[in-house]
Amino acid sequence: MIPKIIAFDADDTLWHNEPYFDEAQAKFCELFADYASKQEILQLILSHQVKNLPLYGFGIKAFTLSMIDSALELTSDQISGQGIKKIIDIGRDLLQKPVELLPEVEEVLKQLKGKYKLVVATKGDLKDQHRKLHDSGIGHYFHHIEVMSDKKELDYEKMLSRLDIKPEDFIMIGNSLKSDVLPVLNIGGHGYHIPYHTTWEYEKIDFEIQHDNFKSLEKITDVLPILLQ
Amino acid sequence: MIPKIIAFDADDTLWHNEPYFDEAQAKFCELFADYASKQEILQLILSHQVKNLPLYGFGIKAFTLSMIDSALELTSDQISGQGIKKIIDIGRDLLQKPVELLPEVEEVLKQLKGKYKLVVATKGDLKDQHRKLHDSGIGHYFHHIEVMSDKKELDYEKMLSRLDIKPEDFIMIGNSLKSDVLPVLNIGGHGYHIPYHTTWEYEKIDFEIQHDNFKSLEKITDVLPILLQ
Incomplete structure (x- = not known):
């Protein structure tokens, strides 16, 4: 049939698509390189993404909010407003990537x-x-x-x-x-x-x-x- | 026909639905009552929502990110990590409201x-x-x-x-x-x-x-x- x-x-x-996310995560890891290794940070983002799935679902806005959660945890809530802005920009950048x-x-x-x-x-x-x-x-x-x-x-x-x-x-x-x-x-x-x-x-x-x-x-x-x- | x-x-x-958003915005205004009047803050959130529409679209995640943008502007990027957490909680709370x-x-x-x-x-x-x-x-x-x-x-x-x-x-x-x-x-x-x-x-x-x-x-x-x- x-x-x-x-x-x-x-x-x-x-x-x-995934390479853009990898690039975004690499930028995030660089921002917080003083706090943890790349591997640890990637694991942390993933754990926040999975935790947030039931409420946020998939997509870049959910990913952005999970990066913010990760940054708060990494810095024990000591992240600056400038730091938050950089994370939001990583998300906004992803939303404007060319489609290849x-x-x-x-x-x-x-x-x-x-x-x-x-x-x-x-x-x-x-x-x-x-x-x-x-x-x-x-x-x-x-x-x-x-x-x-x-x-x-x-x-x-x-x-x-x-x-x-x-x-x-x-x-x-x-x-x-x-x-x-x-x-x-x-x-x-x-x-x-x-x-x-x-x-x-x-x-x-x-x-x-x-x-x-x-x-x-x-x-x-x-x-x-x-x-x- | x-x-x-x-x-x-x-x-x-x-x-x-709208009363829940009104309640959420009222909570946000209280958090930043030292920075601006309720009316000014509501106007600011709306301006960020409209600015963000082409990238974020509608919905609570977009609203949460627009609240964060508003808070950064209100505090000239001086918002604390604790403040960001409170905003994220306002959004998460909205995502769990009962359906009446x-x-x-x-x-x-x-x-x-x-x-x-x-x-x-x-x-x-x-x-x-x-x-x-x-x-x-x-x-x-x-x-x-x-x-x-x-x-x-x-x-x-x-x-x-x-x-x-x-x-x-x-x-x-x-x-x-x-x-x-x-x-x-x-x-x-x-x-x-x-x-x-x-x-x-x-x-x-x-x-x-x-x-x-x-x-x-x-x-x-x-x-x-x-x-x-």
Whole structure:
């Protein structure tokens, strides 16, 4: 059966993202190099991000607030107003990064367009993801963008019911096994993994996936022989 | 022609919201009472919110970051880490407020359910609006929730194209003439206004609307004689 909707993850699947976050975190680590090692600071930011997830969700505003929490902890609340400003600027800078498409993305979309309903399915800040899709110049290949508050089974189920489509007619393509593949397989959909060279610590899993609906690919063009057959 | 989709704004249409923001802002004003009058501080927060809109969008995380910007300006960057923490707590507190339905909301939804496709169409933080719809206990009346990054003409057009519906088959019901009514009328849809006792400064307009597709109502039950005829 031919799936009716193909959803692409956005960050690190359609365009580069994680390197910008890495760069932002490196700047933060430099600011507080007197207080802790880079490794310790990265661990601290991650712990605040995970703690804040239930209230803040994903995205750059949440990341900015988690950096502020981390700075307060690192300095025992002795951070200056100037320091806070620098952190806010790291966040604002991230929100204005250029959108750089990954290789061959547009070529693949061009070939799939018209044959499937294509959507973008991503986490993060609503405004920021809309901005990035707009700036990417590839918005016209997609029927629409779904910004999800999380990518767990329930979130995908809600999305599929909103789109009035059965899980078996749905393929999710993305770089995160944890967010783009596993939950989709678990609800009966298809998950294709295309690795990106760096993965956010939070998205890592430490086991192998074996499933009839799972495809482990190397690059985005690998979807074409499967989807155009 | 009977419209096929009825969209309800959420904050101050389905449940109370603005009073929580007013309370949060009052707390902020108290923290900085030594620096400026309440009126001046409220004006300052609003100016930072409007300045930040293009990058941050709407919602409580954006509001928190705008409060921090305001505090930095008020104190000429001399704010303490403790002060920053208090501001972050004001934001976190807002994200955990109970959801209090407005009178008769559930009664109205009960009567419309099955006769129309009902959706929630709201701005704000993705995660927070999903949380509120869940906590409200009225989620099952709706086909789904649309969290919009803004409520301008283009945002509504995108939503209608995603829902595969024509503007003339769409009614938007809400408390903001600026966000819920005007843009919808402008793209050919129907807009019903139900005022709330207090309106965010940003949402105010200073002219009267006259339009065939516009209805100015007093309370949510006023939609029933129109929609159930």
